[in-house]
Amino acid sequence: MSFRQHLIVISTHREKSLSVRSIRRDRDSSGVYTERSERVVEMTMINHYKYMPKITKAILTGGGRATRLRPITTTINKHLIPLANKPMIFHAIEKVVRAGVTEIFINTNPGESELQKAIGDGDRWGIKITFFEQEGGPQGIAHVVKQAQKFIGDDPFMFYLSDNIILAELDSLVEKFSSGGYDCMLALSKVNDPERFGVPVFNEKSELVEVWEKPKNPPNNFAVTGIYIYGPKLFFDAFEHIEKSPRGEYEISDIHSYLLKIGRKVGYEEITGWWKDTGKPEDLILANNLLLDQLGDEHYKINCACPPDITCSGKVYVGAGTKIGKEVVISGPAIIGENCELEKCMIAPYTTIGSGSVVKLAKIQDSIIFENCQINCPIKIGNSLIGKSANVVQDEHTDFHRLIIGDQTIVEI
Numbered sequence: 001m002s003f004r005q006h007l008i009v010i011s012t013h014r015e016k017s018l019s020v021r022s023i024r025r026d027r028d029s030s031g032v033y034t035e036r037s038e039r040v041v042e043m044t045m046i047n048h049y050k051y052m053p054k055i056t057k058a059i060l061t062g063g064g065r066a067t068r069l070r071p072i073t074t075t076i077n078k079h080l081i082p083l084a085n086k087p088m089i090f091h092a093i094e095k096v097v098r099a100g101v102t103e104i105f106i107n108t109n110p111g112e113s114e115l116q117k118a119i120g121d122g123d124r125w126g127i128k129i130t131f132f133e134q135e136g137g138p139q140g141i142a143h144v145v146k147q148a149q150k151f152i153g154d155d156p157f158m159f160y161l162s163d164n165i166i167l168a169e170l171d172s173l174v175e176k177f178s179s180g181g182y183d184c185m186l187a188l189s190k191v192n193d194p195e196r197f198g199v200p201v202f203n204e205k206s207e208l209v210e211v212w213e214k215p216k217n218p219p220n221n222f223a224v225t226g227i228y229i230y231g232p233k234l235f236f237d238a239f240e241h242i243e244k245s246p247r248g249e250y251e252i253s254d255i256h257s258y259l260l261k262i263g264r265k266v267g268y269e270e271i272t273g274w275w276k277d278t279g280k281p282e283d284l285i286l287a288n289n290l291l292l293d294q295l296g297d298e299h300y301k302i303n304c305a306c307p308p309d310i311t312c313s314g315k316v317y318v319g320a321g322t323k324i325g326k327e328v329v330i331s332g333p334a335i336i337g338e339n340c341e342l343e344k345c346m347i348a349p350y351t352t353i354g355s356g357s358v359v360k361l362a363k364i365q366d367s368i369i370f371e372n373c374q375i376n377c378p379i380k381i382g383n384s385l386i387g388k389s390a391n392v393v394q395d396e397h398t399d400f401h402r403l404i405i406g407d408q409t410i411v412e413i
Contacts, residue, residue: 055157056101058101058157059160060161061141061161062108062131063107076387085337092160092161092164093125096158096160101158107132107147115131143249146239166227184264184265185266189271190221191223197214198211200222222270225277242254292350304324307326310328310330316332316336319337321339324343328347333349334347335353339356340353340356347359351364351367352368353369354369354372365382367385368385372389376393
């Protein structure tokens with residue numbers, strides 16, 4: 001006589017998570033049991049009695065016009081600008097992956113292809129990455145999230161603006177969201193110019209009651225950073241109850257204000273360490289400097305032969321295939337990419353040089369030099385961005401400077 005049982009097994013792990021498994025148990029006529037087990041869902045335990053599904057999905061931004069960064073962004077997607085010689089968006093991807101995310105959805109501008117080529121399918125991080133276009137053109141940050149609804153479904157998720165660079169890891173934010181039973185979690189940071197951001201509004205009990213988008217007279221110096229977590233379905237339900245702002249965009253601050261209005265539990269946590277929104281050229285240079293400081297000693301090494309007269313101090317990385325000639329001084333923190341050429345030059349602290357670039361006779365500090373650039377003249381360069389394949393050379397046959405400069409370029413001589 002055969003016998004079959006269906007069991008639901010609920011197990012906890014270190015009192016922090018819960019697994020629900022479906023087990024089919026069969027007994028044949030001889031009395032031997034066989035089992036087939038299938039995991040149904042894994043959740044995070046909240047207060048030992050309530051459970052929230054783990055955050056395994058994230059939406060990252062990859063589109064936008066980045067007009068404040070022109071002319072650099074005329075020919076390159078902002079999110080591919082190198083910071084510490086790595087595309088900006090890679091730092092965001094690595095942050096969310098370390099927080100437990102296994103699926104990422106990245107919005108792109110119509111016709112975009114370079115972003116997909118640079119990032120790939122996520123295999124290098126052991127995750128899955130999907131790209132999607134923002135239909136209907138730019139309509140605000142909240143609209144980006146709405147466009148990803150078909151990928152998110154009814155799962156909780158993280159939304160990360162990829163041009164935000166932070167020192168802290170995201171584990172504490174995720175943990176607070178899960179353990180506190182929140183419907184939404186915001187990351188805050190103190191800034192000198194809160195009028196550029198969404199600003200939280202608190203009551204006399206320091207409770208979050210509303211979020212104002214770029215107010216002319218901010219009530220405090222906190223900014224809502226570009227890192228958010230939402231519970232299942234809540235964002236998309238809220239989106240149906242907001243309208244475009246006077247500037248023609250669906251504001252994410254309106255989502256948060258609506259959730260607070262209807263009594264949802266919206267929490268917040270102040271980011272520890274530094275946070276930079278890289279909206280302006282000076283922000284990129286500062287973020288580059290901060291990242292160079294953050295990198296551990298294990299990230300700095302010299303992978304090429306060096307002549308005996310080179311002067312090298314501080315934390316320095318030099319890529320394979322780079323040729324270092326005579327009278328070169330390198331002071332870290334600094335990163336020099338692969339297959340570069342340096343001769344009779346000084347690379348001062350907080351400089352990154354992209355692969356394939358040539359630097360001769362120049363002194364460079366606090367600057368980001370993109371790949372395949374040529375700088376060959378006795379010039380001092382500081383606090384600068386030099387785009388891909390740019391040439392800065394000396395013409396010995398004339399006293400005049402020859403300039404071929406695109407729109408919105410800055411030249412200081």
